[in-house]
Amino acid sequence: MNAIEIHDLHKSFEGFSLKDVSFSVPQGTVMGFVGENGAGKSTTIKCMLNLLKKEYGEILLFGKDIVEHELSIKNDIGVVFDDLHIPETLNATQLDKFMKKVFKTWDSSYYFERLRQFKIPEKKRVKELSRGMRMKLSIALALAHHPKLLILDEPTSGLDPIIRDEILDLFLAFMQDETHSILFSSHITSDLEKIADYITFIHNGEVLFSEGKDVLLYEYGIFKGSKEEIGAIPEHAILRKRNGAFGVEALVLKNEVNEVFSFEKPSIEDIMLFYVKGSV
């Protein structure tokens, strides 16, 4: 079963459109959703949550259409946005009272445990908290009704590496339950390398690939050499080529190439750069 299924999602603004975006997040897995600024990540996420009206396409969460079953689906989702949609004049204790009214499954003791774990002052108003504290508060708020799916839009952006690490640990703890799933959008590809099982890469509103992380990291290789050397690699094994500092570089499917060639192991960032800057 897929926690998320998106088929041919289309949404246009002046000067930008999501073009037939399709990908799935299998239940029990973490999907990293990457792309440059303005690639369409937040637009996709807002359509998934029915905060933006799609033009066409189908969005299923837990196998149900989000537009038809919005309320029941949202009970099982925790959401974190990078621009924190939390009322700024309330403090963490007041937010607990508010959330109790929103979610039947709201767990105050779990919530206050997270506040203590994250050292978030209970009586300070949201606007008086640092960005890192607000982000952690937002994550505690997203988790305390015990959702099955977390939808996270840049949850670690602008945070220092120590806080990022703590937050990633919390997500890994959430994933201990194998019915849980996460969609995690980020430009910080090292965070995704730590926790994602799959990576979906969106560029100019189009999904360029949606693939298992291990496939990307272990089956893809970077070959560096002269034009003649690249010429010896079979065409079908070359995914993208680009000019490097000392010749040509190619992103290659290693299994399709004779063992005499040696390759460098790519990072997710290298693969993204090949797709954006390279040619076929």
Ligand SMILES: Nc1ncnc2c1ncn2[C@@H]1O[C@H](COP(=O)(O)OP(=O)(O)OP(=O)(O)O)[C@@H](O)[C@H]1O
């Ligand atoms: N409400 C809106 N009205 C008009 N244009 C919009 C609206 N929301 C987003 N856009 C445009 O859609 C494009 C995609 O934006 P989106 O926020 O989805 O990108 P993103 O991948 O999340 O970027 P970032 O990493 O910078 O957050 C941008 O060109 C943006 O200006």
